[in-house]
Amino acid sequence: MKDGRRVDTVTPDSTPVDSLIRMMVGRPLSQLFGEKPDTTLGEEALRVSNLSLPNGVHDVSFSIRKGEIVGLGGLVGSGRTEVARAIFGADPITEGDLTLNGEVYKPRSPRAAVRRGIALVPEDRKGQGIVLNMSIRKNITAANTDPVTSMGFFRPAAERTLVQSLINSLRIKLGSMNDPVSSLSGGNQQKVVLAKWFNTEPGLIILDEPTRGVDVGAKTEIYTLIHRLAAEGKAVIVISSEHAELFGLCDRILVMGEGELRGELLPEDFEEEKLLTLSMTPRQPEPAEAQA
Known part of the structure; x- marks a missing residue:
């Protein structure tokens, strides 16, 4: 079905996913994310330095520029959402420094974050x-x-x-x-x-699982909106458990694992195996102090 009309009747065993998506949204899977507009990256919008949280997130550092879409990848429970909530002032910070548009930023509450031009679309839409x-x-x-x-x-x-x-x-x-x-x-x-x-x-918008629980047609429209935000010079952070979504949307992907930032993937490295390898690499033990 599409727009209240029957498009076709097919059998599951003879219908590839790409064909099904094309019938549902009018375009093939390869075009699901649309064309990313040419965007000239602006000045640094946010810098996070050595961020540590009470819930196990440790020593996370990264930055994002205006007009850039940066993904936060990794397994569920890796600390992605916790980092987002801390930036938005919803959770306390143990250690670390944040700079927003070149000025010191201390996220004391969501209300204060909104006043500074930060928005958070949470993963729990209904709650x-x-x-x-x-x-x-x-x-x-x-x-x-x-x-x-x-x-x-x-x-x-x-x-x-x-x-x-x-x-x-x-x-x-x-x-x-x-x-x-x-x-x-x-x-x-x-x-x-x-x-x-x-x-x-907002000047910085954080999208946590932005297409969870929505149909493929709505996903395409949301992807277009995300591209539009970047084209308008907004800094966009996308958290997603769908690797194809991160690969299709982002300029680069920061990979979290066990509360740490394990590494960064650039477009030439956008492969599921590389993302999973980074996210699942065991945490390295702290070096033992020299014995007296």
Whole structure:
């Protein structure tokens, strides 16, 4: 099925995955991620130096530039999400220094992070990204009400205009913006989460499992949105357990394992075996102190 119509009837044993995807989204698997626009990388947006967290993340250092898409790969539990939450101010930091747009950044809370231009699309969409029984309209404006208020007064017309603009931009399929988010498909719910954070106009956006639980058609649209963010000069961090997603989207991939940053892959090294090898390499023991 595609757009409410039957495209074809096929048998599983005679239908390659590529053919199935082409029927569902109108393009082959090789074009699922779309063409990455030519983007000139800007100045450094974020630098993380020797980041350590109470939950086992140890001595993580990396940087990302404006217009760059950097992946965080590795196995589930490797520390990817923990690093993202620490940058967003949701979890405490034991040690380390962060620099945001050339200035010292201490992530004290998510609210403070949002004020500094950071957004986090969490992996738990239903538990942390949206309020299911609240309207689409209210979800989209929840993270930033400044554009729809004036001198402390709420402006309903301004809210409707803003929300409709984001609905159109992200191609969210819905009945009414006043419907609850629970009335939407998984892909459109995820687009509401994205719209909420686009409304904060972030300079750095962290996407944790951005296409988990959405159909292949919605994935393609979300990939296009991610490319658009980079083209607009945003710094984008993508955390994903789907290796093909990282290979298709990212300029480079940082590989985590057991709370450590194990290495970096550039496009010429984008192979599943190399990513897994890095992520599963046992942690090296600390050198023993010389005996007196």
